[in-house]
Amino acid sequence: MKIKVIINNQNMELDVAYDEFLADTLRRYGFLSVKKGCDTGSCGLCTVWVDDKPVLSCATLSVRINGKKITTIEGVQKEAKEFAEYLVNEGAEQCGFCSPGFIMTVLAMKRELQNPTVEEITHYLTGNLCRCTGYMGQLRAVKKYLGVV
Amino acid sequence: MYRVYGAAKGCQKILGGSVKMRVINKGIPKIDGIDIATGKAVYTDDLSSNNALVIKILRSPHAFARIKSINTERAQEVPGVECILTYKDVPGVRFTLAGQSYPEPSPYDRLILDEYVRYVGDEVAIIAAVDEKTALKALKLVEVEYEVFEPVLDFEEAEGHPSIVHPEDDIHLNMDIGMNREKNIASSYKLEIGDVDSELAESDIIVEKTYYTQAQAHAMMETYRAFSYLDHNGRLTIVSSTQIPFHVRGIVARALQIPQSKVRVIKPRIGGGFGGKQTASVEIFPALVTLKTGKPAKIIYDRKETFSSTTSRHAMRITVKLGADKEGNIKAIDMQALSDTGAYGEHAPTVFSVAGHKTLPLYNKAQAVRYMGNVVYTNKMPAGALRGYGVTQGTFALESAINELAAELNMDPVVIREKNIIKEGETNPILEGSKDGNPAALESCALESCIKKGKELIRWHEKYPRKVISDTKVRGVGMAITMQGSGIGGIDTASAVIKLNNDGFYTLLLGSTDMGTGSDTILAQIAAEVLDTTMDRIIVHAADTDISPYDTGSYASSTAYVTGNAVIKAAEDMRKKIVGSGAKLLGLSEKDVEFDGEFIKNINGKQKLSLNELAQRLISGEGKNQLIGMGTFGGETSPPPFVAGFAEVEVDKETGKIDLINYVAVVDCGTVINPNLARIQAEGGLVQGIGLAMYEDVQYSERGKMNSNTFMQYKIPCRKDIGKITVSFESSYEPTGPFGAKSIGEVVINTPAPAIANAVYNAVGVNVRKLPITPEKVLKGIMELISE
Amino acid sequence: MLTIKDYVLPKTLEEAYSILNLNKNNAILGGCAFLRLGSKQIETAIDLSDLALKYINEKDNQIEIGAMTTLREIETSPVLQKNFSGILPESVKNIGGVQLRNIVTVGGTVYSRYGFSDLNTALLSLDTDVVLHRKGRISLEEFLEKGAQKDILEKIIIRKTKCQASFKMMRNSAADYAILNVAVSKNDNDWKIAVGARPQRAKIAKEAGKYLAGSKKTNEEIEEAAVIATKELAFGSNTRGSKAYRESICKVLVKRAIMEVI
Numbered sequence A: 001m002k003i004k005v006i007i008n009n010q011n012m013e014l015d016v017a018y019d020e021f022l023a024d025t026l027r028r029y030g031f032l033s034v035k036k037g038c039d040t041g042s043c044g045l046c047t048v049w050v051d052d053k054p055v056l057s058c059a060t061l062s063v064r065i066n067g068k069k070i071t072t073i074e075g076v077q078k079e080a081k082e083f084a085e086y087l088v089n090e091g092a093e094q095c096g097f098c099s100p101g102f103i104m105t106v107l108a109m110k111r112e113l114q115n116p117t118v119e120e121i122t123h124y125l126t127g128n129l130c131r132c133t134g135y136m137g138q139l140r141a142v143k144k145y146l147g148v149v
Numbered sequence B: 001m002y003r004v005y006g007a008a009k010g011c012q013k014i015l016g017g018s019v020k021m022r023v024i025n026k027g028i029p030k031i032d033g034i035d036i037a038t039g040k041a042v043y044t045d046d047l048s049s050n051n052a053l054v055i056k057i058l059r060s061p062h063a064f065a066r067i068k069s070i071n072t073e074r075a076q077e078v079p080g081v082e083c084i085l086t087y088k089d090v091p092g093v094r095f096t097l098a099g100q101s102y103p104e105p106s107p108y109d110r111l112i113l114d115e116y117v118r119y120v121g122d123e124v125a126i127i128a129a130v131d132e133k134t135a136l137k138a139l140k141l142v143e144v145e146y147e148v149f150e151p152v153l154d155f156e157e158a159e160g161h162p163s164i165v166h167p168e169d170d171i172h173l174n175m176d177i178g179m180n181r182e183k184n185i186a187s188s189y190k191l192e193i194g195d196v197d198s199e200l201a202e203s204d205i206i207v208e209k210t211y212y213t214q215a216q217a218h219a220m221m222e223t224y225r226a227f228s229y230l231d232h233n234g235r236l237t238i239v240s241s242t243q244i245p246f247h248v249r250g251i252v253a254r255a256l257q258i259p260q261s262k263v264r265v266i267k268p269r270i271g272g273g274f275g276g277k278q279t280a281s282v283e284i285f286p287a288l289v290t291l292k293t294g295k296p297a298k299i300i301y302d303r304k305e306t307f308s309s310t311t312s313r314h315a316m317r318i319t320v321k322l323g324a325d326k327e328g329n330i331k332a333i334d335m336q337a338l339s340d341t342g343a344y345g346e347h348a349p350t351v352f353s354v355a356g357h358k359t360l361p362l363y364n365k366a367q368a369v370r371y372m373g374n375v376v377y378t379n380k381m382p383a384g385a386l387r388g389y390g391v392t393q394g395t396f397a398l399e400s401a402i403n404e405l406a407a408e409l410n411m412d413p414v415v416i417r418e419k420n421i422i423k424e425g426e427t428n429p430i431l432e433g434s435k436d437g438n439p440a441a442l443e444s445c446a447l448e449s450c451i452k453k454g455k456e457l458i459r460w461h462e463k464y465p466r467k468v469i470s471d472t473k474v475r476g477v478g479m480a481i482t483m484q485g486s487g488i489g490g491i492d493t494a495s496a497v498i499k500l501n502n503d504g505f506y507t508l509l510l511g512s513t514d515m516g517t518g519s520d521t522i523l524a525q526i527a528a529e530v531l532d533t534t535m536d537r538i539i540v541h542a543a544d545t546d547i548s549p550y551d552t553g554s555y556a557s558s559t560a561y562v563t564g565n566a567v568i569k570a571a572e573d574m575r576k577k578i579v580g581s582g583a584k585l586l587g588l589s590e591k592d593v594e595f596d597g598e599f600i601k602n603i604n605g606k607q608k609l610s611l612n613e614l615a616q617r618l619i620s621g622e623g624k625n626q627l628i629g630m631g632t633f634g635g636e637t638s639p640p641p642f643v644a645g646f647a648e649v650e651v652d653k654e655t656g657k658i659d660l661i662n663y664v665a666v667v668d669c670g671t672v673i674n675p676n677l678a679r680i681q682a683e684g685g686l687v688q689g690i691g692l693a694m695y696e697d698v699q700y701s702e703r704g705k706m707n708s709n710t711f712m713q714y715k716i717p718c719r720k721d722i723g724k725i726t727v728s729f730e731s732s733y734e735p736t737g738p739f740g741a742k743s744i745g746e747v748v749i750n751t752p753a754p755a756i757a758n759a760v761y762n763a764v765g766v767n768v769r770k771l772p773i774t775p776e777k778v779l780k781g782i783m784e785l786i787s788e
Numbered sequence C: 001m002l003t004i005k006d007y008v009l010p011k012t013l014e015e016a017y018s019i020l021n022l023n024k025n026n027a028i029l030g031g032c033a034f035l036r037l038g039s040k041q042i043e044t045a046i047d048l049s050d051l052a053l054k055y056i057n058e059k060d061n062q063i064e065i066g067a068m069t070t071l072r073e074i075e076t077s078p079v080l081q082k083n084f085s086g087i088l089p090e091s092v093k094n095i096g097g098v099q100l101r102n103i104v105t106v107g108g109t110v111y112s113r114y115g116f117s118d119l120n121t122a123l124l125s126l127d128t129d130v131v132l133h134r135k136g137r138i139s140l141e142e143f144l145e146k147g148a149q150k151d152i153l154e155k156i157i158i159r160k161t162k163c164q165a166s167f168k169m170m171r172n173s174a175a176d177y178a179i180l181n182v183a184v185s186k187n188d189n190d191w192k193i194a195v196g197a198r199p200q201r202a203k204i205a206k207e208a209g210k211y212l213a214g215s216k217k218t219n220e221e222i223e224e225a226a227v228i229a230t231k232e233l234a235f236g237s238n239t240r241g242s243k244a245y246r247e248s249i250c251k252v253l254v255k256r257a258i259m260e261v262i
C-alpha cells in the first residue's frame, strides 16, 4: 500500500506491506538510526515520534502512519547533538545501540514535562533499556541537560 | 624530561610521583561518542548490503534427538530459496565456537550441523533465500523425522545419566581437561594447596553451605549478527559484531576446512558483547552460504534466538566449607563445584577453574585451600563466556559463606575481611604467574582501603546490621569483596602498530575490539600520553584481520592491560624512530635531541624540526622512510583488580519485596586511565550484577524448552530497579600495567549478588543461597523463621 | 510472525462489525502491541482509527472512555486523576514505558481479558460497564467472566461515585508484569475487592466485601476480610510466582488496600 507521510519534515511517499512495522519500514528507507533490540515491545530502542509523541516503531503498523508526521533522530540532529554532548561527557554512551531511542525519549520528555523531578524523569525513561551503562550516567547527563538539581 | 610508561619501561609510581600526566587519568570523551549516540550508521546491519541473501535457521524442537530423515525438497521449491543445507552438507570436522587462543582448552565437540540435536534450539538446517519472508516460508516446509531421546536436563543428575549427551567418539581435545564423555563430564578439575582435610579437622568453627548461581543471559542490546561476501580476490569476507575477529577467522577456517588466508574478518561498532560475542555463535552460517552460493549472505538473530540459541553464563552449584578459629581467622577453604555447560563445552574448563583461582587468593591467611569438581553436559543451551567468567559464581558462593561464618561468630562481616584478606606484597601460589614452589607476589592491591572507603560511603557504622523503618519495613546492609584478573598470563597477546602520517598525525592500528567500553579511546589516550600529543592527532583503526595487528580479542579483562601495554611499546618505538630520524635530518646525534610532541629539537631548542615537517620529509623522495612503530605484549601475570561492594536494602517483611536503596562499590583498578569511562564500566557492571542478584533467571520448561526467551520473561534491571549507585576509586599502582593500570571490565559484576544476599540476611535473618534473590524466596525464609 | 493480507479503515462501527464477521480470520486492531506477539494470520485487519473512539469524556454521572484511548492518555488524564482516588492512572503507570503506553489501547486491554491486566483489576473494583457493538452494554464483571465472540468493544462507562479506592500490586522488577494486583473501592459502605494476576483474570472477592461491610473495620476484621478474600478466590502458579506466594501476598495487599481506603 502507498502511504503519504512527512518524515523529518520531508514529504515522502512510502510503499509498505500491510503487516510491516514502522521500524522495518524506516530502516528500509534508509533511516538507519532506528534500532531494534527485541521482538516484544520491551526495550524502547526503536523509539521515534509519531505526531510528536514517542512511540515504539516496532509495534506501530506502517499503514497506520498514513498522513502522519514521523520524526527520527536524523530529523533532530542539532538538538540530539546538544544532548549527546552531555551524554558523552559523562561517558554514558557505551555501545551506543540504545542511544537513538533513548535520546528521542529524552527530547520528547523535555517537550512534555515541565520542570520534572528525578522520579518523573526516571518514570518517563523507564521504557528505554540499556545494558551497558547502568543508567546512572544517563541520569546525570539528563539532569545536567535539563538543569535539574 | 624523564618519563616512565609502566611495563614497557621500568616501574615507578606515577600518580603519586612527580611526573604529571596530560591525557592519562582524564575523563576524555569517547572518540566515537557523538556519532554513535546520534544514530550514525556504524553497526553491522547498517553496513550490510541490501541484496544479501537472508539466512534463517531451522531449530530442533526436541532437547535430545537424532535426525532420522530430513527432506528439503518442498522447501527448495519455494521461489526465491537459494540454498538449504543440512548435516549432510557440512564438513565432518569438530570444532569449538569458543574464542580462545590456540590450543583452545574448550573441547572440539560440535559440527556446523549434526545428525544429533542436543538442545531445544540446536541447529537443524540453514535456509538462505532472497528475503526473510521467503526463508521463513521455506523453513516451515522442511520435513524432519526425529528419534527422540530422554534428555539430561537437571545438571545435578547429569553425571552417570542413562542418556549420553555426546555419544560420538570423535571429540577432539587439545589437552587433558578431565573429560569423561560417557559419564557426561565435559571437564573435571582439582586444585589443592596444603592439607585441607586436616586443617578443617583442627578448626574451631566449621561453616558448610551450598550455593546455586543461575544461568544468566548477556542481553546485549544488539543481537548476534554477521554478513559475508566474496571480495574481488574471491576471499571470504565476514563482517561481524564480534569481540574476537582473529579467533573468528580461525574458527570459521577450521569449521569450513579452508585456509585462514582465505578468510577476512571485519568488526564494525558493536552494540554490546559482555562475553557473548567471545563465542562465534553466528559467523559460520553466512560464511558457509557465501562459499556455497558465491553470494553475499547475512544472518541477524532475533531476540528469541539470542536468548535461546547462543550461550549463557554457566549455572553452578558450589558447596563451600570454611574452617576458622574462634577469633575469625580462616584456616581452610574447601569449594566443591559443579558446573552446567549445556549441550557443548564452550569455555567449560576455563570458566570452571577460574571460579576457584580468582576467589581463593582473597583469603591469603588460610593454611589450606581446595577447589574441585566437574563440568557436566546437559541438553540445554550451551554455556559460554559472560563478564565475570566463573569468578562471579565463585564469588557469590565464597563471599556468602564468609558472611555466614561472620554471622556464626557474631562478627561484623567487615572485620572478618580485615583479618583475613590478602595485602599488597604478599605472595599466593594460586595467583597467575606462580611457578611450582615459587608463588607469585601481589604487586598492587588497595583492597583494604577499598573496604575502608566503602564502609564510610555507605555509613556502615550507623546502618549495620539493620534499621527498623516501620512495622513492616526493615533496612539492612551487607558487603562482599572480589578480585579478577587482567588478561590471561602466558597465553594472550596483543600487538599495536602506529603509523606517522604525512601531516604529522598518527594512525593507531589495533586488533582489540571496543564493544562500547571505550577501549579505543583509552588506548588512544595511552598513545597520546607517550607521544606527547593530543587526542585529535591519533586516528584509531580496529579491527580488520587483514589490516590490524594480531590481538587475541577483547575478553578476560585484557584490553586496557594487555593491548594497553602493546600500545605503550608501539608508541615508544615510534618516539625512538622520530628522535632517530629527526636527529638525522637535523644533522645531530640522537642523544643530543629530544622530542616534545611537536618539535624534535636540540637541548637548547635552537635547532628544531616540527613533527609535520619531519613526517612530510620522511615520506617524500628525500626521506624515503615512513615511520611505523610497533609493539607486542603478553603478560606473564594477570594482575587482579579488586572491588569492595556494599548494599543497603529495604525488605518488606510481609511480602518479601526487596528494594535496593544504595549500592556502593569501591574499585581498585590501578591507575584509572579515564575516570568517566571507568565509572560507567563500574556502574554498568554493577547493574548487571544486580540483575543477576535479583531479577534475571534463565528458565526451562520440563521438556527443556527455554521459557525466558524474551525481554518480557527475562527481566534485566530497568531504571527503577537499581536504587542509588555510588562508585569510588582507590587506586593502587600496578607496576606491570600501562601507567599503573589494571582491568576493570569484569570485576565490577561480582559483588552485588553476595552483598545483597548479606544485606537481606542482616535485615530479616534470611539467607537466600540460590540466585536470584526473589521476594518469594525471602518471604518463604521469613515464614520459616516465624514458624521456628 | 503476524501476517496481514488486507487492511481496512471503516467509517462506521457497523461497517467494521460486518467486515469482522465476514471471515473468521478477520481481526480488529487495537494498538497491535499484543497482536504482533502472536503468529495470527489475519485476512483483513480492521483499523478503528477513523471512528473517533479516542476520548475520555466526563459526564454528570459517568465517565466514558473510548476503545482507542491509549493507556498513556489514561495515565495523564486530569479527569481520571481526580476521580476514583486516581487508581486508573495509578494502575497503568507501570505498564511498559511511555512509548508503549502511547500505543496500547483500552479496547485491546479490556476485550482481551488478560489475566495479568492491571487496568482491568482497577476497573473491576469500580462500577464499570463495557459497551459492545452487538451485545450492547453489560457489566465488566460479566464481560470478564464470559467474554464475547467476534464483537467490537466501543467504549467503557464508569459510574461516577464519591468512592474511595486503592490500587496495589506486587512486581519484582518494576517493568515486569504484576505477580498479583489488587484494587479496593468503597462507596458509602459498599466494598468491592478485585484481585487479578492470580495469574487468572481479575475477580471480585464478594464474601470478603460483604464481611467488611458488616464489620466495624477494626484491624482484626480487616485482616479477616483479607483472609476471606484469599480463601474465596482461586490462585495458581506461573514463572512469576507460586500459588502459595500469591496467597500470602494477596492477604497483605488486600489488607493494605482496605487500610488506605478506610
Ligand SMILES: Cc1cc2nc3c(=O)[nH]c(=O)nc-3n(C[C@H](O)[C@H](O)[C@H](O)COP(=O)(O)OP(=O)(O)OC[C@H]3O[C@@H](n4cnc5c(N)ncnc54)[C@H](O)[C@@H]3O)c2cc1C
Residues within 6 Å of the ligand: A040, A041, A042, B712, C027, C028, C029, C030, C031, C032, C033, C034, C035, C036, C048, C067, C068, C071, C094, C095, C096, C100, C103, C104, C105, C106, C107, C108, C109, C110, C111, C112, C114, C116, C117, C118, C119, C151, C152, C153, C154, C175, C176, C177, C178
Ligand atoms: C511489552 C509489553 C508489556 C506489557 N506489560 C503489561 C503489564 O505489565 N500490565 C498490563 O496490564 N498489561 C501489560 N501489557 C498489555 C498491554 O497493556 C495491552 O493490554 C495489550 O498490549 C493489548 O492492547 P493493544 O492495544 O496492544 O491490543 P491489540 O494487540 O491490538 O489487540 C489485542 C486483542 O484485542 C482485540 N481488540 C483490540 N481492540 C479491540 C476492540 N476495540 N474491540 C474488540 N477487539 C479488540 C484484537 O483483535 C486482539 O485480539 C503489556 C504489553 C506489552 C507489549
Ligand code: FES
Residues within 6 Å of the ligand: A035, A036, A037, A038, A039, A040, A041, A042, A043, A044, A045, A046, A047, A056, A057, A058, A059
Ligand atoms: S525494538 Fe524493542 S521495543 Fe521496539
Ligand code: FES
Residues within 6 Å of the ligand: A092, A093, A094, A095, A096, A097, A098, A099, A129, A130, A131, A132, A133, B221, B271, B272, B516
Ligand atoms: S549503551 Fe549499550 S545498551 Fe545502552
